[in-house]
Amino acid sequence: MNINKWEIGPIFRALMRNKVGAVLIAIQIAVTMTIIVNSIFIIIERSKLMQRESGIDDANSFYITNTGFGDEFDSKATTIADLELIRNTPGVIDAVQINAIPNSGSGWSMSFQTEPGENKEDQGAAIYMVDEHATKALDIEVIAGEDFTPSDVRWRENGTRDWPDTVLITKVLAESLFPDTPWQEAVGKTMYISQTEPMIIKGIVDKIQAPWVGWSDLEHSVLTPEITQFSSTRYFIRTQAGERDRLMPEIEEALASANKQRIIRGLRSVEETRERSYRGDAAMIKILSTTMVILTIVTALGIVGLASFSVNRRKKQIGTRRALGASQSAIVRYFMLENFLISSVGVIIGAVLTIGLNMVLVNVFSLPSLDWYFVPAGMLVLWLVGQIAVFGPAKKAANIPPALATRTV
Amino acid sequence: MLTMHNVKKIFRTDLVETHALRDFNLQVDEGDFVAVTGPSGSGKTTFLNIAGLLETFEGGTYELDGKNVSNLSDKQRSQLRNEKIGFIFQSFNLIPDLDLFDNVDVPLRYRGFNSAERKKRIENSLELVGLANRMKHLPSQLSGGQQQRVAIARALAGSPRFLLADEPTGNLDTKMALSVMELLKEINDTGTTIVMVTHDQDLAKQAKRNIYVRDGQVSELSEVVSLEHAANA
Incomplete structure (x- = not known):
């Protein structure tokens, strides 16, 4: 691997000159990371609560209420x-x-x-x-x-x-x-x-x-x-x-x-009782999980959309790069690097926002503070999402023929 | 330097086959300056694309600098393009978001030169085309002639032995076209082989040698020595 072939500087400078789309995607990545990391943290915390054992034989126990009435009871x-x-x-x-x-x-x-x-x-x-x-x-x-x-x-x-x-x-x-x-x-x-x-x-x-x-x-x-x-x-x-x-x-x-002389009612298993008590937590986990998945998909689609638009807009440029000696893997690398740089800005902003949102949650809802490793893990995940999302358009770009460079239309 | 023997190129659609090149034969020697002319659709650009390893071909053989390039992989062709061939395009094909320095840097990166080597080559080639003082300008800040000079600098930066120019003056006014042509001749004088496709017969006459392409074949081959070269001789 020859690091001299990596075009980090030119890609960064080109992004700085044409930054609207990149900034929007970076913001989307930042917001996604903020919500995903805090959601995962909340889900893990809730799951831990739900997994606490009651100490009794939940699976094989039930209870029933006996309510007497009348003077003879x-x-x-x-x-x-x-x-x-x-x-x-x-x-x-x-x-x-x-x-x-x-x-x-x-x-x-x-x-x-x-x-x-x-x-x-x-x-x-x-x-x-x-x-x-x-x-x-x-x-x-x-x-x-x-x-x-x-x-x-x-x-x-x-x-x-x-x-x-x-x-x-x-x-x-x-x-x-x-x-x-x-x-x-x-x-x-x-x-x-x-x-x-x-x-x-x-x-x-x-x-x-x-x-x-x-x-x-x-x-x-x-x-x-x-x-x-x-x-x-x-x-x-x-x-x-x-x-x-x-x-x-x-x-x-x-x-x-x-x-x-009495009414027998309220027959219920301990398992059902426990499930009812944690129903709110279970619902929150489902809502947060769904939100996370949707947000991740939307972000990935946004990256795919920006990259595809970018490929279509730069077909001639890609053909020229190929004519000047870029191999197909060099073209894939170009788009992956470009996405990595955009994602890096997104996840850095996202890291700050993630910690900020957690501080709000700690103060307002008395949630525990985020464990330190959630932030780098979230950055890694969003980087990976970006790289996976951009791979398709990058491969498409690599298939643009070098002869396109000499076409006038 | 370049030898094509019975090269064929056919473009196929569902309904029709177009023979862009048929039994195309050509030899270009080291240090030559060949102008390729011919009517639209005659196969000039197809020849240029095949000569520049931008397209594959169906039959015949093609040797570039003594190496048979008929069956190279895409990666090998890219590497050969990068090392041996410099391209100059009609529309300059500069990357609009990159300044002149970064534009000239593009092929050098693919070669894997280190930073110091790239910087030296970029500065030298921009110096050669007279634009060393505008390295941080964007292409949009230059005139057409200046942009083509940058493209020439980009083509030369990797020290190619073979320069392919596709209508290099097609988008320029007469004065700028002559200026670019002068530059190409200077480059050729340093030993770089040049093949130039053009519609402009006057410019073609300034090359050392003219070939005429019609119906996908070299139908007429004449050696033209410009007045200047004749005078020098």
């Missing part, structure tokens, strides 16, 4: 009977009454602190009211301390304001509450709810996400050992692999038949 007896019915249904691994479903969008949260009193540093966490079946039903693991026993579990009536003495918390919450000690050492320590009410941490579970997928403390969760005696309760059921879809209508029917 006995919430406590119904719950006991329902849980026994469900747990004894073949194909069910375990079931638990629960006040909220992870990733569902609705639930309870409270603040917890390690010292009692006002104005102490605290951590927000979701509260799941469950019994001793929770770890099995939810498929979570106690990784330090002990699980609940039946004697830990109490009945919680409507209007109850106090809290059980012992709790299980997630590992991430343990790390947030006691940042200066290993998370395992949180077992046995006391934390305070409602500023002053003590709770002893009986055990630490690996992971169970809160109901709100957009919450920054998504993995802060507390399990309290209590069964609610409310008129409306929810059962969380985990089945053996592949049994969920069969058991969902079966259990719904069984519960509805077992007690006519």
Whole structure:
């Protein structure tokens, strides 16, 4: 490869003398890069959020709501009977009454602190009211301390304001509450709810996400050992692999038949719940992906259009170059280099605009800052798009015969 | 320098075949200055294109500087054009977006000369045509005669042994045409072989040798020595 044959200087000077088309394409490349790089960054961030595991057995779990009515409805007896019915249904691994479903969008949260009193540093966490079946039903693991026993579990009536003495918390919450000690050492320590009410941490579970997928403390969760005696309760059921879809209508029917003093409704799989919660993110990914593809195609077509116009306009000039000794590959190289120079201006402007747009997104929408490598990667992609787009017109130019130089029309 | 023997060139369309050259025979010796005349459509430009390796041909043989060029690849033909042949076109064919320096630079780049060598050659050739002080001008800032001089500078910059001129004065007024012709004769005097296609019989007479092309053949060949050359002799 003889660098002396590269016409970078003459091409650049020629572009400077005839720059309208080139500037428009450079601007298009810059705008495309700005939007594409920020879109990819947002898509990756959203995908990361969507790929976070809930900590529970999403694929084999579902839940159903039980709402009693009338004076004769006995919430406590119904719950006991329902849980026994469900747990004894073949194909069910375990079931638990629960006040909220992870990733569902609705639930309870409270603040917890390690010292009692006002104005102490605290951590927000979701509260799941469950019994001793929770770890099995939810498929979570106690990784330090002990699980609940039946004697830990109490009945919680409507209007109850106090809290059980012992709790299980997630590992991430343990790390947030006691940042200066290993998370395992949180077992046995006391934390305070409602500023002053003590709770002893009986055990630490690996992971169970809160109901709100957009919450920054998504993995802060507390399990309290209590069964609610409310008129409306929810059962969380985990089945053996592949049994969920069969058991969902079966259990719904069984519960509805077992007690006519209530309504059985809200039957939904955990997978569907999770999908609904991330539906906005999924839609945004689709919209951004579509926008990126369209924009890239439009930019590529713009480059093809400019290059084709340029080839048609310069047929005689290309023929002359061929007559003066340019090989076909030299003509291809000329147009590829010309596009590279235009793209270079575009991607340099694009790099500045990309960082600028990201700063706006960081300030206005609290998005994280762009990782440094996105900008050079975006430049490389746009360079490649330009080179691929211009290759066709460049090959066409190379096929212009040198004899065209001597034609007068 | 140039030997064509029974060269044929046929242009084909769906309906018709046109024999542009038929059994075309010509020998041009080193240092010659040949003017090619003939009516429109006689095959002058086709001959020029084949002589300049701009077009291929169907039959016969063509030797350029002792090398048979009948079956060269496109790349080999490009290289040979670049190294051995200088072109001068009727419409000058300068690149409008490039200044004179860059215009003359075009064939030198394809040769792969380094920057210093190119600069020296560009300056020398523009000096030779009297335009060294206008290197940064665009072609549009020059008169037709000056533009043709730039084209001659471009053709000469690579030190070709063979100069092909296609109606080099066709777009110029008489005064400018004579000036360009004088320049060509000076170049020929330095040993460069020139073949010039022209309609202008007066200019043709100033060449060392005239050939007449009709119906794709050299139908008449006469050696003409200009008065000036005769005087010198």
